[in-house]
């Protein structure tokens with residue numbers, strides 16, 4: 001991928017719409033646009049059109065006579081005051097599939113190259129318009145499926161995380177300067193920090209790094225989601241619980257046992273947590289081949305889940321199978337939240353048995369919605385940290401950022417150990433540098449080309 005030529009792509013989704021937008025970016029953007037776009041005012045686009053929307057005809061530069069293809073609006077943004085930091089022209093035309101393709105073809109014919117996936121954002125990153133965490137948050141914003149994910153992405157785009165990591169980086173930089181001053185000029189008093197101040201700096205930065213890394217618990221629950229399985233015997237109300245969480249009738253609810261034979265999946269938000277939810281076939285002994293395959297799949301899903309919502313029918317009398325299920329639940333690695341369903345009906349013997357195994361089981365009714373607030377609070381408490389506020393706190397939202405912070409903390413722990421054991425300063429300078437290098441990965445200052453490519457490849461063409 002050359003990063004100096006002028007690129008173009010359709011930045012709106014493919015399909016019929018009111019308008020479509022073709023974005024052109026690079027040193028030749030204005031020249032390319034001037035070939036394609038003929039302003040109604042009679043004079044071509046110039047640098048004086050910065051931040052102006054100009055109405056005119058879009059010409060077919062692929063045709064010999066450059067016939068008009070459509071009417072539209074061109075908006076010019078000159079470097080560095082554009083999204084990419086390069087000269088950019090955005091042409092809006094009518095949003096038909098064919099007309100949009102023709103306008104793009106005309107722009108390409110006029111001298112632009114078709115952009116690759118994520119190339120506009122990658123140029124914005126390389127041009128210093130946004131750092132890597134901001135670019136990643138922008139990707140998350142485009143992918144967001146619920147309000148919490150939107151909030152998290154917005155906080156990432158505001159640069160809250162990189163503001164915090166830059167601050168820590170700056171503290172380590174002054175520490176390193178003092179360390180080198182002491183090593184290189186031991187007889188002169190050039191170091192700004194005393195050994196006590198150095199130790200305190202390392203210990204404070206370590207503490208802040210660990211606190212930042214700990215926000216990943218919340219960030220992951222919101223952004224990546226928690227793999228959740230709903231399990232229980234047939235007819236206890238698993239599909240009804242699933243539908244209540246999904247907010248619509250996604251699963252079939254009947255009183256015929258064994259209706260859910262396969263695994264249904266849905267992403268829903270509960271409290272602040274995003275659940276990647278599975279409804280599974282009811283667990284029971286059966287001779288039905290299709291149903292037993294479903295039950296085997298249900299067990300496999302349970303083995304991979306992080307959260308199991310185990311549903312029991314509170315109006316029923318317990319059987320041996322319920323005893324077995326409760327025993328099996330107590331052996332799971334995943335977090336288990338037990339729901340005693342059908343609270344709107346007269347209570348049977350089931351709640352007493354369930355509570356003897358799980359005293360903190362929640363009483364709910366999938367029919368009336370009773371108890372779901374308590375379920376939401378329980379799940380929040382299991383997977384998020386109440387002191388972390390989405391939207392206003394810096395939050396680690398992906399595994400790459402988390403791994404960088406863990407490496408920073410490891411290196412700083414080494415430094416602290418070395419200081420406490422009275423080792424010579426040149427022995428731990430390298431660990432301070434390691435910590436700085438890991439920390440700077442959040443902004444993408446020293447990150448490898450492969451990782452940058454991987455991040456931007458997740459964007460669509462035109463972004």
Ligand code: GDP
Nearest residue numbers: 235236237238239240253254255342365366367
């Ligand atoms: P599944 O087989 O475990 O998925 O159970 P379903 O969700 O299909 O429900 C089985 C039956 O129980 C249906 O007739 C539901 O209408 C009924 N049901 C589910 N939840 C409740 C509830 O909270 N209260 C009452 N009264 N009935 C429920």
